[in-house]
Amino acid sequence: MKANLDFLALHTRDLAAARAYYTRTLGFEVAQERPGAVVFAHGGGAEFAVREPLPGVDGTQPFGVGVSVWLGVPDAEAYHGQVVAAGARVVQPPQDGPFGRMFTLVTPDGHALTFHQTE
Template sequence: MPTPEITPGAPCWIDLMTSDTQKAKNFYNALFGWSYETGDEEKYGGYITAWKNGKMVAGIMQKQDDMGPMPDVWSTYLRTDDIKATAEAAAANGGQVFLEPMEVPEQGSMAMVADPSGAAIGLWQFGEHKGYQLAAESGAPAWHELHSKDYENAVAFYQKVFGWDTSVVGDTPEFRYTTLGAGDDAKAGIMDASGFLPEQVPSYWTVYFAVDNADATVEQALALGATVIQPAEDTPFGRLATLTDPTGAVFRLVQDVNLKG
């Protein structure tokens, strides 16, 4: 599989902020077959890169004690070619800047912002690190989805701030869904979650990992200490399941990657 083509505004990287890096490494190694490299402590804060079949697929980092009660979480990063301008545009269009743009030596630049619905989304400007090298294959990220309580403003935000060319997949009270790109070229989705997200749960981005067999992977994940939030079920977009890893970070599985309408 060739390295995925990552256009500006599209998802380009994922990483896990975890309270227990060793537990996370063991879990995803057993579940997805990942191997790891740990970056220099002084230069990169011990950032861990996950690899699948010799290609980078994700990052893992230790949650700092001063972060308070923040849950363990998977984050999606969108590519930008001008991270400072994108962060400024996010603030000017109803978002917030959680982490100002900062350079990661030699690798690129990162920032973290929130969209108008409160969902955190990462920004990444390429340096030597040009995003994940494997996608939509077993054990690699397959799809990125925003569950938003402020759907219309969220769609407008990603159009204005990241230049998304969007396509409406569904527009009924039961299923409102917009994608970045259309059909087979779609790269991410925004779902109207106002009807089902509990009041205490904020809008959030979620990552789907491709698997060959969703049911077998769920069974394996349970044996490794995961918790099932939504059992595997057939949908028009493949067989999907939602779990949390052993420290509580939410992730999703998709079998038969056909999330693109």
């Protein structure tokens, strides 16, 4: 038996601010909202969400330490320009990487998101 990635949720201390960041700054579309979570539309594969911390998770500690989430985009350079213009904090500028052109930003909650070119 093996497991398949089915759902990814990143914790946030401020769900409304995270929803605004992912929609306004990164251009994601909301697929649905659940109590304590916002799920974003995706092109295929696993669903992606931001959510309030699960019970038992220490919300005072930094989120995102030691985790990097990779997301595919058709044009990494164009998307980089779009998110920078919207105020994203890029920590690794566009460059060639193991999966093609890529760059990394850090969300206000400290999550590293790497966007790589898929076409």
